[in-house]
Amino acid sequence: MGGYMMDGRNTWKKTPGLDPRVVLILIFMGMFAITGVFELGGDLFLPYFETWQASLITMVVVSASAAFISFFPLRSLRTAEARLDTLLNGSPAPQFVIDADHRVIFWNRALEISTGIKASEVYGSTHPWNAFYGGERPTLADLLIDGKIEQLPEWYKGRITKSKIMEGSYEVVDFFPHIGKNGSWFYLTASPVRDESGILLGAVETFTDVTDRMRAEEALEANRTLLEDSMELAHMAYWEYDASSGMFIFNDRFYALYGTTAEREGGYRMPADAYVNTFVHPEDRRLVGDRIATAQTTQSPETLAELEHRIIRRDGEVRYIRACVRTTRDESGRMVRTNGANQDITEQKQAEIALRKSDARFLAFISEAAMRLKNPLGLVEGNLGSVVGDLDRGDASIPDITLQLRLQIKNLEQIRNNINELNKAIVDHGGGIPEASKKFLTE
């Protein structure tokens, strides 16, 4: 049986064995018992009291009375201790208490369960860290006992905060890899304990297991990071629309896509008409405005819409956006949620435009080439026919015939060059043409 008491150094400690007051009573009673035995033999037949006898009897009565009187406060104190033990041990929050000499004086049941270390194993020891950390280091309570407040950030990098409730208390969320199967996250608080005169008695450290919450936050953060990465890769940004206020609710990613910041735009909320007038390309404003109006008047429970339009970023650059919008309504047709994602499709659009231009150029070239082949060939054919006619009629001289034939040969040479140009254009425009075919077509 043990108890709590103040020793001569004003420290709060637990002492093992019998309570000192009980020991004192037993000593007194023993002394009187021995004295009585010696005196009893000599004075058995002397039935009168002497002075020393009267004093002895008085001492016995006074001691017995003192012992009797002292018994009740002791019992009361022990009852309070038992209640405190019960209360602390009954707490679901793991706790331990150390005294001013860093010795463990309390280690509750919840902490026993969490750490697997019995209270009896650590009582009186100065190494509570053993239950939480892989190597020797101070606990938060130890640091508070030593008043090493400046070292707190060093031991709990960026995660420690001063309690807003308890003066001198600190809070931290920390991961303990040695507790639990895969480690555990604890929200822990440590408070110094002082007596009425402000003298430091010890410190109490309380743990709250926040592993599930932290795991959920980790998963949420991982998903958020994945989403952010995916949006980054896809050049996308999400947004919401608050129908009641007619305001868009944007975010940093959205603003980044538009080449601006929340600071520059005065926050994350922006009226719909301000957005349209600020960022939508003037030629597309009517289109976007109509689509917003349609979304507001449609009565379907849920509508999905896509719209491609141009925007003008804050830096003046014109970009193409594909906006995907989902509108959700309740049974009464009231818009309860409108959100969407805008994707920058400028590169895709530019590629499409370039392809269309390329196709148009190619088509124009083909038409031109066809015209410069088909028509001249007919002309050459006609001219050669004329030469043959002259020969048939015998009314042409050899030099004239030669000149006309030379001209037609020149024409045919040029037509062959034109054919090669056409082939080169086909090769340049079309993919998947084997090298041998390319060579044949262009040489």
Place this chain on the structure above:
Amino acid sequence: MAISRIEIKEGALYLIMASAARLKEENINLIRMLLSRDYYVLVVTANHPYDILKKTYEQKGIPMEKIFVVDTVTKYAMGHDHEPTSDCRFINHPSDLTDLGIAITAILNSNKEKKISLLFDSVNAMLIYISSQNITRFIHFVTNKLRLMNFSGIFLAVEKGLDPDLLIQLTTFVDKVIDVDSEGIQSGELKPPL
């Protein structure tokens, strides 16, 4: 429509469409018609060398006194210069539009007082050497020149095989399009000069 029935108005421009086989024949018919109406004719040829044209005209009884030729093919076909003649200017190559433009301008400027009609033979022959875009620009240049000097002009072309876009553009440069093969006038009434 028979060429002889075409009413050439002074200062008007025409695009005459004919088949390739009839192009040479229509050239002769047009020359004959123009001369009969007291026109001096500036023949710009990319289809027949000057010597051949001259012999053909002479064989057909067409005097050369009122005909002047700008020949774009003879030097190119022969590979050397032709002997100088008073009624023809030879251009080095059919694609040399700068020289061609200078030659036409020079002849027109030196005959301002005369009643001149330009006969361009033919758009299609030029297509062998020049892109349709450049032909369009060149014909635009020539038609502007003719309008400014109030000369008439006739541009011969083989319709089949001409790109519709090119045909539309050529149509806008002239006042009337005449298709001698279909015996009709495509553009109807004379359009005001552009």
